[in-house]
Amino acid sequence: MTRKPRPAPYDGALVVDKPRGRTSHDAVEAVRRILGFRQIGHLGTLDPLATGVLVLLLGRATRFAQFYSGRRKRYECGFRFGFATDTYDADGTPLGPDTNPQLNSDEIERLAAAFTGKFQQTPPAFSAKKIHGRPAHELARKHKPVELKPVEIEVFEFRLLGIEGPLARFSVECAAGTYVRSLAHEMGLQLGCGAHLAEIVRTAVGEFTLDRAVSLDDFARAAQSGQAAQWIVPLGNLLTELPRVSVLPFVERRVRHGSRFQVALSQVQAGRREVSQGAPAQLDSGEWKPARVRVFNQQDQLIAIAEAVVPRTYQPVLVLEAEA
Numbered sequence: 526m527t528r529k530p531r532p533a534p535y536d537g538a539l540v541v542d543k544p545r546g547r548t549s550h551d552a553v554e555a556v557r558r559i560l561g562f563r564q565i566g567h568l569g570t571l572d573p574l575a576t577g578v579l580v581l582l583l584g585r586a587t588r589f590a591q592f593y594s595g596r597r598k599r600y601e602c603g604f605r606f607g608f609a610t611d612t613y614d615a616d617g618t619p620l621g622p623d624t625n626p627q628l629n630s631d632e633i634e635r636l637a638a639a640f641t642g643k644f645q646q647t648p649p650a651f652s653a654k655k656i657h658g659r660p661a662h663e664l665a666r667k668h669k670p671v672e673l674k675p676v677e678i679e680v681f682e683f684r685l686l687g688i689e690g691p692l693a694r695f696s697v698e699c700a701a702g703t704y705v706r707s708l709a710h711e712m713g714l715q716l717g718c719g720a721h722l723a724e725i726v727r728t729a730v731g732e733f734t735l736d737r738a739v740s741l742d743d744f745a746r747a748a749q750s751g752q753a754a755q756w757i758v759p760l761g762n763l764l765t766e767l768p769r770v771s772v773l774p775f776v777e778r779r780v781r782h783g784s785r786f787q788v789a790l791s792q793v794q795a796g797r798r799e800v801s802q803g804a805p806a807q808l809d810s811g812e813w814k815p816a817r818v819r820v821f822n823q824q825d826q827l828i829a830i831a832e833a834v835v836p837r838t839y840q841p842v843l844v845l846e847a848e849a
Contacts, residue, residue, distance in 0.1 A: 532584070532585075532846075532848075533562050533564045533583060533584030533585070534560065534561070534562060534584075535560060535562075535583045535584055535753065535754065535757050536583060536584035536585040536586050536759070536760050537582075537583055537584070537586050537757040537758045537759045537760055537762075537763070538580055538581065538582055538583070538586055538589075538733070538757065538758040538763060539556065539580075539581040539582075539583060539739075539744070539756055539757050539758070540578060540579075540580055540581075540733045540734075540737050540738040540739065540756075540758075541556070541578075541579045541580075541581055541738060541739060541740075541741060541744070542576065542577060542578070542579075542735065542738035542739060542740050542741075543571050543575070543576055543577060543578075543579040543741075544576060544740070544741065545573070545574060545575070545576045546573055546574075547573060548570075548573050549567055549570040549571050549579055552567075552579055552581070552741065553565055553566070553567055553581060555741050555745075556581055556583075556741070556744070559741075559744060559745050559748045559753075560583070560748060560753065562584075564583065564584050564587060565581055565582070565583050565587070566581070566582050566587045566590060567579055567580060567581050567582070568580040568581075568582065568590060568593050568596070568730055568733075569598070569701065569730065571727060572614065572616075572706070572725075573616065574614050574615060574616050574722070574724070574725065575725045575726070575727060576725075576726050576727075577600075577725075577726040577727035577728055577735055577738070578727045578728065578729060578730050578733055578734065578735050578738055579727075579738075580593075580730050580733045583757065585760065585845050585846060586760055586763065588843055588845070589763055589764065589830075589843075591843075592764055592817075592830065593730075593731065594701060595700070595701060595809040595810045595812055595814075596701060596730050596731030596808060596809060596810075597681065597698060597699065597700060597701070597729075597731060597805040597807065597808065597809065597810055598698070598699055598700075598701065598703070598727060598729065598730050598731075598805075599696070599697070599698045599727070599728045599729040599803065599804070599805055600696070600697045600698075600699075600705055600725055600726065600727050600728060601686070601694070601695070601696055601697075601725070601726045601728055602694070602695055602697060602705055602709075602722060602723075602724060602725040602726070603692050603693070603694050603695075603722075603723040603724040603725070604692070604693050604694075604695065604708075604709040604712060604713075604720050604721070604722060604723065605691060605692050605709075605720060605721055605722075605723035606626050606628060606691045606692075606693065606713060606716065606718055606719070606720045607623045607624045607625050607626055607691045607718055607719060607720070608620065608621050608622065608623050608624065608718075608719045608720075608721070609621065609710055609713050609714075609719035609720060609721055610721045611650075612649065612706070612721075613649045613704075613706035613707060613709060613710040613721055613722060614706045614709075614721055614722040614723075615721060615722065615723045615724070617721065620719065621719060624718050624719070625690075625691055626691055626716070626718045628688050628690075628691065628693055630685060630688055632716070633685055633688065633693050634685050636712050636715055636716070637683040637684065637685055637695065637712075638683070639715075640680055640683050640708055640711070640712065641680050641681070641682070641683045642679065642680065643677055643678070643679045644677070644678065644680075645675040645676065645677055645678075646675060646676060646677075646678045646703065646704065646707055646708075646711075647673055647674070647675040647676075647707070648673045648676070648704055648707065649704055649706060649707055649710070650673070676702065678699065678700055678702055678703040679699065679700040679703070679810060679811075680697065680698070680699045680700075680703060680708070681698040681699060681700075681805070682696060682697065682698040683695060683696075683697055683708070684696045684697075692723060698805055700810035701810065705722060705725055706721070706722035706725075709721055709722040710722075728803050729801075729803050729804045729805060731804065731805065731808045731809070732798070732799075732801060732804055732808060733804075734801045734802065734803045734804050735803060736801070736802065736803060737801070739756045744756055760826075760827045760845070761821070761825065761826070761827045763827075764819060764830070765796060765797055765798060765799075766796045766797070766798040766808060767796045767817050767818055767819050767830070768793050768794060768795055768796045768818045768819070769793075769794050769796070769818060769819040769820075769821055770788045770792045770793050770794070770818050770819075770820055770821070771792065771821045771822070771823065771825075772786065772788070772792075772820060772821070772822060772823075773823065774822070774823065776788075777822045777823075777828060780820055780828055780829050780831070780841055780844065781828065781829075781844060781847070783841050783844055784841075785834065785838055785839065785840050786831075786838070786839055786841075787837055787838050787839075788818075788837055788839065789837065790837065793818065815832050815833070816832065816833040817830055817831065817832050817833070817842070818830070818831050818833075818839060820839075820841070826848060827845065828844065828845055828847075829841045829842075829843060829844045829845060830842055830843040
């Protein structure tokens, strides 16, 4: 008889402050070693150059990734003007000599404003975008042609923070799928002197902010002392912007089987969102979202996410396995 897999010891979200020089996969593997189980994923990669917010989903929370795909992201970054690189960032090979330009703040602000709103952006050749099933960066490193189609992105804020010689610092809020290093490269083309991304910190992914992130070293120490749970956002505290309903046991059985169920308006509690310092003013990029609710049982356990099909009737779109 096939053994039922053991449940993960933790369910929820962990906000890691990713260090520079390590990939997102490295960070996931580090947390897997620290906690001793493999059911861990992440909400969007960070380049090795980048530091800051990397949201990991643990255990049953890995199934929640679909609901976070539209979350806005915030960054603080530095663009080095004077030369471009093949990767569009400081880890790449320079494509020409350093012209060491004198930057004009009015001109930089004008260019930043021009890159605000919706527009087409071509992903960098050195990226994880797939071409016939292979990451583009694999082809680029072998000097093979990389043809990537532009996609529509949206930049909500692109604000100049200051200039230090050839380095301009910015605050950027953008939709998922935006490449900040492409913004640096494109701005360098506009100025005619070249530019690349010199440094970048992701300060927020939706409601998950840098001030609530933990370093890998600190998390390892917390786990060793039996305090890992203090850093993990439990399932019931995820997607709190969605309304919630509590159902009786006979309705819970229907929900557990993925069947439609009805609720009275009096059962629906409005969602709540506490805006953390540094988080985007709006969680998502603005695309239409179906009417969804979080479904809890009488033990106050989150058991499902459901979608309205007709007024007061809901269809589960994600049903969580019962706690062991």
